[in-house]
Amino acid sequence: MTQTVKDIAAALGAKAFGAVDLLVTGISEPQTAGPDDLALAMSPAYGPALAQGQARVAVVWAGADWQALGLKAAIEAPRARLAMAGLTQMMDAVPVPRGISGHAIIDPTALIGKDVSIGHFSVIGANAVIGDRCNIADHVTIAAGAEIGEAAQIHAGVRIQARVRLGARTILQPNVVLGGDGFSFVTEASSNVEIGRKTLGRTPFTAPQDGTHHRIHSLGGVEIGDDVEIGANSTVDAGTIRPTRIGRGTKIDNLVQVGHNVVIGEDCLLCAQTAVAGSAVIGDRSVLGGKCGIGDNLKVGSDSVIGGAAIVLSDVPDGSFMMGYPAQPMLTYRARERSLRQAVLRHKPVSKPGKND
Numbered sequence: 414m415t416q417t418v419k420d421i422a423a424a425l426g427a428k429a430f431g432a433v434d435l436l437v438t439g440i441s442e443p444q445t446a447g448p449d450d451l452a453l454a455m456s457p458a459y460g461p462a463l464a465q466g467q468a469r470v471a472v473v474w475a476g477a478d479w480q481a482l483g484l485k486a487a488i489e490a491p492r493a494r495l496a497m498a499g500l501t502q503m504m505d506a507v508p509v510p511r512g513i514s515g516h517a518i519i520d521p522t523a524l525i526g527k528d529v530s531i532g533h534f535s536v537i538g539a540n541a542v543i544g545d546r547c548n549i550a551d552h553v554t555i556a557a558g559a560e561i562g563e564a565a566q567i568h569a570g571v572r573i574q575a576r577v578r579l580g581a582r583t584i585l586q587p588n589v590v591l592g593g594d595g596f597s598f599v600t601e602a603s604s605n606v607e608i609g610r611k612t613l614g615r616t617p618f619t620a621p622q623d624g625t626h627h628r629i630h631s632l633g634g635v636e637i638g639d640d641v642e643i644g645a646n647s648t649v650d651a652g653t654i655r656p657t658r659i660g661r662g663t664k665i666d667n668l669v670q671v672g673h674n675v676v677i678g679e680d681c682l683l684c685a686q687t688a689v690a691g692s693a694v695i696g697d698r699s700v701l702g703g704k705c706g707i708g709d710n711l712k713v714g715s716d717s718v719i720g721g722a723a724i725v726l727s728d729v730p731d732g733s734f735m736m737g738y739p740a741q742p743m744l745t746y747r748a749r750e751r752s753l754r755q756a757v758l759r760h761k762p763v764s765k766p767g768k769n770d
Contacts, residue, residue, distance in 0.1 A: 414438070414504055418470055418486045421451065425499045427472075430479060431486035435470055440504050443468060451500070454482070455493035472496055510548070526563065544581065556592070562639065576634025576651060580661065583637060586645040592635045595650040595657075595673025595691060598626035629653060631673055638662070638679070644669065650691075660697065678715060696731065 422429035479487035544563035574592030633652025638661035696715030714731030
């Protein structure tokens with residue numbers, strides 16, 4: 414996409430300097446930038462790399478001496494990552510509507526909106542509803558009765574089960590699965606897990622008379638709000654009776670598991686390999702770091718941050734910063750880690766000389 418420096422700056426709400434009518438055709442790291450690229454040198458650490466490339470224009474940090482960096486024009490970005498969001502959105506290729514493939518299988522009762530693209534070998538079930546301007550890639554399955562909001566972007570290999578409703582502008586990366594049955598089973602008599610919780614492990618476990626696990630079917634489906642994004646190979650299980658819900662604006666990374674009956678609020682971030690167990694509630698604007706684990710039936714309060722690899726085993730109040738296993742307030746966790754390191758150092762045995770010393 415070709416744009417002038419001044420137009421890019423205006424779109425970003427940033428200041429432009431120098432030859433603002435220069436045209437830019439792409440963005441690049443400073444050391445590999447060509448003469449028509451917009452180099453990204455958003456902090457002083459990247460300034461020297463501009464000399465390795467051919468950039469005439471760069472996005473620079475606040476107060477940078479762009480002329481001394483050998484540039485003909487510059488855009489000043491005080492908040493680098495926010496500028497990155499705007500730039501990458503501007504420069505990303507917009508999918509060109511290609512219509513409905515002759516190799517797609519669409520049930521006659523499905524309702525297909527205007528300007529919809531459906532790729533090769535995709536299957537749309539009975540009474541499914543596809544909103545206007547949706548872009549559905551190849552090998553996508555949308556089950557009977559599912560509803561897809563307008564302008565959704567559904568990438569290759571996505572599986573959307575029955576009783577799933579997507580909001581507008583949802584983005585599903587490749588191989589997302591929505592609406593699979595929750596992992597919910599029950600035994601005829603109390604299981605060892607139930608006994609262990611009740612007795613706190615004081616009662617030795619024995620083999621039950623009947624250890625059969627009876628499936629509890631998931632009838633509640635999944636409801637996803639507007640502007641939600643879900644990363645590749647992530648899964649959201651259907652609720653048992655009520656839907657599993659993901660709030661507006663939430664972003665979910667790759668390889669995330671959201672269990673049945675979970676409620677995730679608005680504008681949350683769930684990073685890769687996070688697992689949220691059944692019936693947990695995540696408050697609005699919370700951030701779950703990579704490899705987090707949230708126990709079943711727990712509540713994480715709004716505006717909380719759960720550090721990477723933390724395991725939450727009890728409710729978390731609003732506005733908390735939790736780390737560790739089990740998860741605890743960040744300052745408590747750091748103090749305990751410091752104490753543990755000091756104790757180890759105090760009791761570290763002095764190595765004795767070997768025979769060959």
